[in-house]
Amino acid sequence: MRIVVKFGGTSVQDTVRIKKAAQSIIQQAKKGYEVVAVVSAMGNTTDTLTSLLKNSVKDRIEDRDYADFVSMGERISARILSATIKSMGFTSKYFDPADDNFPIITDSNFNQAKILSPESKEKCQKIIEPLLKKGIIPIVCGFLGKNCEDGSITTLGRGGSDITAFALGNFLQADEVIIVTDAVGVLSADPRIIKKPVTLKEISVEEMGILAEGGAKVLHPQALKYKTDQMKAKIIHFQNGDLETEGTEITGAFKSKLTLFKEKLTMLTILGSEIFDTPGLLKKIISPISDNLISLYGVSIGTKHIGIYVIQNYAQKSYDLIHPVVIEDERLKSVTLKKDIALIIVRSRDFIETPGIIQQITQPLANKDINIIEMTTIKTDILIFLDWKDREFAFQIINKSLAEAGIVITNN
Template sequence: MSESKVKDDAWLVVKYGGSSLADGARVSNAANMILEALRKGKRIAVVVSAMGRTTDDLMRIAREALNGVDPGVSDIDDLLSMGERTSARLLATVLRSMGVEARYYDPEGEDWPIITDDRFGDAEPILSECARRIRDHVAPLMVRGAVPVIPGFIGRTLDGRITTIGRGGSDTTAFILARYLGAGEVILVTDVDGIMTADPKLVGEAKPIPEISARELAGLADSGTKFIHKKALRYKPKDVNVRVLNYRRGSLEAGGTLIRGEFPGELEAKLGFQDPIDMVTVVGRGVPSNPQLIYRILRAASKSGRILGVSSDENSLILYLSSPNGKALRDIHRVISGAGGAAAMAARRSIALIRVEGVGLEDTPGIIGRISNPLRERGINIFGIFTVASSISTLVDWGRRDEAVQLIRDSLNHEGNSVGG
């Protein structure tokens, strides 16, 4: 990636989601939030989504009007860009009516900052070009206190054709701007109070949480939560915090959920634990369905060891743990020897845990083969493999760990290791 600018906490990138701009009152509210922050000495770049459900409506109307005729993906991207472009024009107009120097950026203009490849509908930003254009065309405007208003979700190819970045595109735009402007924070304004403890549609008692890491958020995304799309998380700068807040609060300082850290945007293989681990299998009819027994086993393992993972099937429970002196193994055995439901345990020692990570890992076809095939060809046995929250853990003999890590890295790099769509 191109080098990021040194961070300045007075510089903000604020992205307004479609729900926060759904009508005139909300657009006016958004402008007032910006004005308040400017008066407190902030420098702000604004990214906007299409108002309400404009993009969905444009796509629906286009399909009805075309009646099955395929106009070409580039024409569709050009059409869909109109939602964000209209939002940006409107917000810039309202800001200027309040006395703010606001500048609308259009993807057909020479100073447009987001340049992508030509994968229409799911384009990838070309970061070196974005960096140069952001520094040349956006940063100088902010230095003098003006507000750039940039349509999110939209890109442009090097030869001038309009593209769309795909799901999470407006968040991606905001993260790229923050990286190369050196912004101190990205604020995502939406219609909820932040990242919730659960999906409110499924759990009525769900509450907003004050803070979460990007890694944890990626795990929620893999489990079906789509608040920030995994593709967008790839572009979140490591040292720039992201805050999610509700437009109804009427202020950019109104709490919300803070998202810290970054998640790897490329597939990377490394040792998941720096010491040999043990793989302990407990077998017995109904073991996984006996919560009291599972609790006692996990408690015994954690007292004298460190649990790194757990998996199960109908009649067995497998623990992956660090127990250098083997005491955890003896403690687990004491528990199961006194339990009627557990028949026996087996332990394999000196195992290496190799972890492959990357946002959207489960969206990468054939990834298990890219990990296992080079190990099989070299005669390295895999003792276990499991996936959790944008990571794949592979268990091999400790003595061949370095060879296995390098083989996996070579395989990922050979086939191209970009994650996501």
């Protein structure tokens, strides 16, 4: 059993919590498990350092020097946790990004560095693997990397320790990655806003990614791209002091998908005015549709219109349901139907980190005179509505475009 465990800043913010973290690692080591620990800066150390630096030098500091300065929090944490484990009778070794054997190799972007997977994986297997087999507990600074060009220190951006943990889990083929934080797991709502949110026992990688991109602070969204199907993962609270405690389990792995929807769709366009300034107008239009158990496959809102997509078999019924609403509301003027519409759904985690991906998909379609009726982008999903007659050819073109962009489609 091989585990990568990441301790967030609140998990190691004082001596009591550092000892608890060390004890939780040793509990697993006593069972014969191989454990790699990733550690963040203690408490609010990074905020303190950045504030100190900003007040001292204002904006007159090079990115290289900034990365080196803010790295101090994690570098201190790694040393303290390693020393604590040693004091409890176990062998440990910390890894500092200033050393040649640091396992996370990145590009030269000092403050938003990208991990170079082949180089980092080679380092992990050459340096970390032998230590684990000897029963030594590696402690790796989270959030930090080593520049592939000159060996200088880089950072992965705020929250980057999550990325470090899942990347190491991937490169070392860990059985499980555990994120130890100040949350009991993933909640149904922000506890600062909702008094009694519910802890989710399980959440998929796709769902976790959507929450993270939507502002949830419990896990860095980029970390999840390193999770595999075989790798277990969970988020637990530091107060338990036990890595086997329950929290929220993260299931599955990101898979890029290209789907050609089988059914013909119809677009209903409702013409009106004051669309943006009329609360409840969208609900007024959609309610008759949902009340009759008709599914919606897309909704768009413009300054002068609302568009909804339904399966073509329900086109007439939907038209009949919406028309009375149009007649009754003075802000609505007319409703029209456009039939024989196809839907292609493209899903990839890479979209969020690939500038220009929309153009890479749409330009080849335009070059072949294929018109896009409408396109909706939602986090990792792109929904493309086009004429039914173009669907097969468009599907082939998009598939080729994704391959050229380096996005591997795992299933069609």
